[in-house]
Amino acid sequence: MGLYCAWRWFVHASVRARWIAAAVLIALLASAIPAPAQAQTWQPRMWFFQGGWAEQHTRTWTVGVLWPWRSSWLWAGGAWSGYWEAALGRWSTDGTDGRDRAWVTQFGVTPVFRYQKDRSPWFFEAGVGVTFIAPIYRNPRKRFSTTFNFNEQLAVGRHFGGQGEHQLSLRVQHVSNGGIRHPNPGEDFIQLRYTRAF
Incomplete structure (x- = not known):
């Protein structure tokens, strides 16, 4: 329920509120990740592949790498941890101006929090x-x-x-500019991700 409320808040929050939330989140993450002791610290530890869909026959295929955080916290009966994600994807949707299909390329960087109950193979992420x-x-x-x-x-x-070493997850993703400029319809995806350690 808490994750759903957070999701709804981010979807409907003002641009200023989103920037403040993003700044707080980045500050928390920066304090959680220790300075690298060796160059290999910056090598990704996991890779993923995911596919998804949205309205208007929109499809997305994404590959990416993950850098798990070294720090974790025990709270609410489980462990909180996270990772940095870098992703490169392609979207395909119904075309305009007489074209059958339209393609765009997407590159993103996302810090992700993970919650996992003690000894459970299940996890939740935001x-x-x-x-x-x-x-x-x-x-x-x-x-x-x-x-x-x-x-x-x-x-x-x-x-x-x-x-x-294997992970499978069902994801809901919302992409929009947060009201920086209009129109801002946003796009909502349902995605299935497979992740594996290198």
Whole structure:
């Protein structure tokens, strides 16, 4: 319920409230990640592939890498941890101006919090980041007005494998510019992600 309320707040919050929330989140993350002791600290530890869909026959395919945080916290009967995510994706949607399909490329960086009950293979995630989409996304019913957008996501997933090296998660993602410029219809995706440790 708490994650759902947070999701609804981010979807409907003002631009100023989103910027304040993002600044607080970045400050928390910066304090949680220790300074790197070795160069290998910046090597990603996991990779992922995900596919998803939205309205207007919109499809998305994304690949990315994850940098888990070294710090974690015990609270509310479980462990809180997280990771930095860098993602590169392609969106395909119904075309305009006589084209059958329109394609855009998306690159995003998102800090993600994870909650996991003690000894449970199940986890919950929430993250807010930034994403760049080029060219500007549009289809017959929607038109973005900026290449810079916010990426907000919620997920539920499960570890599996002998060492828990595989993860499968179902994700809800909202992408919009937060009211920086109009029109700002946003796009909502349902996505399935597979993650594996390197």
